[in-house]
Amino acid sequence: MSRDSRKKEVMTKSEENEATHCLLKPICADDLKDIRKCVLAARKGKVVIENESRNSEGESSGAEKSSIEYVKPCELSTVTHGTKKKKRYTKTRSSGMYNENQSAENRRVQKKPKIVWTTQLHNLFMMAIKQLGYDKAVPKKILEVMNVPYLTRGNIASHLQV
């Protein structure tokens, strides 16, 4: 969401983040309707493209209408995280067993999971440090010793600061 339709930065950035829409504030009910429409269409594998930007100043009657400025074609497939690891899709074949939970298009923008330092993890962390010696304990080695696949060096470096 942005307030300034002229700033190209807004859209550029949005695009990088796989945004589908750009909304101009203030948002009005129609904007939300448009989004809804787009989502519904996406479920059917369609791509909605609409562009009805309005910039006329005739906003005398109360709420100014902001509008969708830009629509990026959205892919339907679930986006998997950008690691180089193989994706493993557990295909549930045959008769109806679609995992209800949260499939399909809601995974549009996948965020990196924020790692939470459970006492478990912290213990591994501590052990690793002890095992390395307080002088050799740098993020990279700690990471190796801990051997926790989803952890990244940055995670550990960050945790190290705490």
Add this chain to the structure above:
DNA sequence: GCCGAAATAT
């Protein structure tokens, strides 16, 4: 370009 520490940002 990778790394670690520190500084910032979210």
Add this chain to the structure above:
DNA sequence: AATATTTCGG
């Protein structure tokens, strides 16, 4: 407050 990301030498 907890984590993440960026910045800054090396």
